[in-house]
Amino acid sequence: MEDDLDQLGDPAWDLMNTERSLLVYNSSIAKKIAKNFPYKGNLLEFGAGIGTLATLFKTTKGLKPKCLEIDPNLKRILVDRGFKCYDNIQQIDELFDGVYTSNVLEHIEDDVHALQQIRSVMKPQSNLVVYVPAFQCLYSSWDNSVGHHRRYNKKELLFKLDVAGFDVTKVIYVDTLGFFASFAARIFGYKKSTEVKDEKMANYHVADARVLILYDRLLYRVSQIFDFIGFRYIFGKNILAVAKVKKKI
Incomplete structure (x- = not known):
C-alpha cells in the first residue's frame, strides 16, 4: 500500500509522513481523546484521514472506531487497515x-453545519471531542497551503459548539511550546521536505521529516510538562474541547 502513495496524491503522502514522524505526539493526542470515552461503545472518527488515531485507539485502547472520510484515496487506506468507512x-x-474529530473542522468552510451534522448521528448526552489548531495570529502560509479556513480561539469554538447543539464540559489548550514553534514558522517560513520532487506538490507544504522528528522527540515532550503545570489553561498550539449533546435544542 505504501508504495502507491505517489499515486494517491498530496494528502496521503503528507499524512503518512506525519504518522511515521510524530509517534509521541500522535500517541499523546489519542490518549487525551480516548480518556473521554471510558466505555467500549460505538465510536466514530469524523475525518479519519489515513486512520492514524483510529489505529492507536484499536491497538492501545481496544476500541475500533468507525470512520468517515470523503477523500476516496484516504478511504482506500482506511479500508486496507480494516476500518469500516463511510463516504x-x-x-x-x-x-x-461518541464522536471525535482531530484537525478537520478548520478545513470546512461552514464548520457549524458540520458540527450539526455530527450531532445528528450521536446518541443523547454522548461525548464529542474536538481537536483543532489555535490562534488566528499563528495562521501561516502552511495553513493556507493545506486548506485551513481558520485557526480557533476558545470563545469562537465554544460559541459554535453551543449553536450546533452541544454543551461544552471541558476546553484546554494543548502544546504550549508548539505555540512558539508555529509563531516562528509564520515569521521565518516553513521548512518543506526535500524528499518531495513531484511538480504537482511544489506549492504543497509537506513538512521535513527530520524537523517533525526533532519536534516530536524533544520539543513536544518538554511542551507536555508545561501543559501539565497549568499553561494548558492559558495558550497552546491547539485547542481540545469536550462537549455533550444537549438534552433539548
Missing part, C-alpha cells in the same frame, strides 16, 4: 456513543 454523513444509519 458522507448522510450514509450513516446508526447513532454513536
